[in-house]
Amino acid sequence: MAMNKDGQVTVRVCIGGEEHPIKGDASVEYIRSLAHIVDTHMKSIQEGNPKLTRHRVAILTALNLADELEKVRAEYKELLQIMEEANQVR
Numbered sequence: 001m002a003m004n005k006d007g008q009v010t011v012r013v014c015i016g017g018e019e020h021p022i023k024g025d026a027s028v029e030y031i032r033s034l035a036h037i038v039d040t041h042m043k044s045i046q047e048g049n050p051k052l053t054r055h056r057v058a059i060l061t062a063l064n065l066a067d068e069l070e071k072v073r074a075e076y077k078e079l080l081q082i083m084e085e086a087n088q089v090r
Helices: 028-048 055-088
Strands: 007-015 018-024
Touching: 007 028, 018 028, 028 055
Parallel strands: none
Antiparallel strands: 007 018
C-alpha cells in the first residue's frame, strides 16, 4: 500500500485470480472489502458457468452488482417516502 501526495492510497487486491492495483480515497480496509465482494461474485458466476470467458464473467458480475445497487436504491427511495409520509401525519 502506498499513499500519494493527494492522499489517495494504492492497494493491491486479487480479483478473479488476478492481482490489481486499486487507487482511491477510501481506506485500505474498505477497498479490500469491495475487492472481496467483486471476487466472491466472480467466483460464484464462474463456478456456475465454467465455460464462460473471464471477460464475460466480469460483465455478468458487473450486471449483477448493478442490479443489487438498483434494488437497494429503490428500497431506499421507498423508505424515504414512508418516512416522509409518517412525518406529515404528525
